[in-house]
Amino acid sequence: MPDRDLLIGRLPKCELHIHIEGSLEPEMVFALAQRNNIRLPWDSVEALRRAYAFGSLQDFLDVYYVGMSVLVTEQDFYDLAFAYLRRAHADNVVHVEMFFDPQGHTSRGIAFDTVVNGLSRACAEAREALGIRASLIMCFLRHLDEDDAQRTLDAALAHRDRIVGVGLDSSEHGNPPEKFARVFGRARDAGFQLFAHAGEEGPPAYVWQALDVLGVARIDHGVRAMEDDALVARLARDRVPLTVCPLSNVRLRVVPDLAHHPLRHMLQKDLAVTVNSDDPAYFGGYVNDNFSAVARALDLSPAEIVALARTSFSAAMMSEEERTRALAGFDAAVREAEGG
Ligand SMILES: Nc1ncnc2[nH]cnc12
Numbered sequence: 001m002p003d004r005d006l007l008i009g010r011l012p013k014c015e016l017h018i019h020i021e022g023s024l025e026p027e028m029v030f031a032l033a034q035r036n037n038i039r040l041p042w043d044s045v046e047a048l049r050r051a052y053a054f055g056s057l058q059d060f061l062d063v064y065y066v067g068m069s070v071l072v073t074e075q076d077f078y079d080l081a082f083a084y085l086r087r088a089h090a091d092n093v094v095h096v097e098m099f100f101d102p103q104g105h106t107s108r109g110i111a112f113d114t115v116v117n118g119l120s121r122a123c124a125e126a127r128e129a130l131g132i133r134a135s136l137i138m139c140f141l142r143h144l145d146e147d148d149a150q151r152t153l154d155a156a157l158a159h160r161d162r163i164v165g166v167g168l169d170s171s172e173h174g175n176p177p178e179k180f181a182r183v184f185g186r187a188r189d190a191g192f193q194l195f196a197h198a199g200e201e202g203p204p205a206y207v208w209q210a211l212d213v214l215g216v217a218r219i220d221h222g223v224r225a226m227e228d229d230a231l232v233a234r235l236a237r238d239r240v241p242l243t244v245c246p247l248s249n250v251r252l253r254v255v256p257d258l259a260h261h262p263l264r265h266m267l268q269k270d271l272a273v274t275v276n277s278d279d280p281a282y283f284g285g286y287v288n289d290n291f292s293a294v295a296r297a298l299d300l301s302p303a304e305i306v307a308l309a310r311t312s313f314s315a316a317m318m319s320e321e322e323r324t325r326a327l328a329g330f331d332a333a334v335r336e337a338e339g340g
């Protein structure tokens with residue numbers, strides 16, 4: 001086996017937890033602010049970077065929503081998504097399920113169509129130019145009310161062919177999944193796949209609700225599920241995928257440092273863990289950086305690294321035919337890595 005970072009780079013992988021607005025690098029924030037004549041509360045890229053010292057999820061979200069205010073035109077959304085897909089491709093990501101936050105834009109007067117047109121054009125062109133597959137998952141902002149989410153779902157129905165699923169993100173404390181039970185029921189009836197952030201900062205009860213009230217197919221983060229043995233047993237029994245984001249968890253103080261990250265324990269409990277970047281521009285790294293940092297801190301073996309990347313394919317939304325083909329490519333890449 002080659003060394004850890006070489007192996008990580010050689011493994012094809014899926015990224016299943018990326019907020020596209022969280023890939024907005026500070027340089028791009030300033031370039032788009034200039035292009036669109038937007039005034040920012042920071043006077044330089046360095047000042048913005050200094051604002052990235054977060055004490056909690058809410059601290060981050062306060063900066064994240066201001067950062068995304070520079071996105072105005074369809075071209076802005078296209079440029080953002082294409083830049084991310086190019087970067088992900090460099091990390092050997094072959095399949096992306098991309099979150100976006102329409103309410104962060106429609107609340108500023110940007111049309112839903114502008115957002116979806118720009119993002120979906122980037123996905124289509126990246127497929128052509130780079131061979132990377134990408135689809136869109138629209139997240140509801142859970143700090144907003146149910147009616148706002150219902151109106152957002154109404155807008156999404158007109159784009160049913162370009163949005164594959166719905167998710168739930170933003171401030172977790174005090175905004176349990178059950179607040180959106182009816183919205184998710186409608187989304188399910190409309191044929192959307194269902195996802196939710198749960199157990200990032202919030203308690204295990206929110207993970208139970210995401211599973212049993214919303215009926216989600218995957219849990220985003222889910223690290224606090226480890227506090228509840230019965231929940232761990234349920235997640236393991238049903239092989240519910242968990243999209244874990246190690247660098248995010250450190251930056252948002254969910255864990256004190258990577259050496260204390262529960263990922264190894266999650267693997268020992270037979271949970272279907274994947275590694276992802278969450279908001280790479282804000283948390284110090286893209287998907288390979290997340291693999292590399294957590295593998296080093298927890299001294300993961302090559303077999304464990306391979307297993308994590310392989311799980312990203314079983315956890316992805318693909319037809320069984322696509323999955324079989326993708327896994328064959330994955331296994332071939334592992335054999336090649338083992339050979340040299
Ligand atoms: N890590 C995260 N948790 C909840 N909402 C988010 N929106 C963007 N990143 C998020």
Ligand SMILES: [Zn+2]
Pocket residue numbers: 017019169197220278
């Ligand atoms: Zn997230």
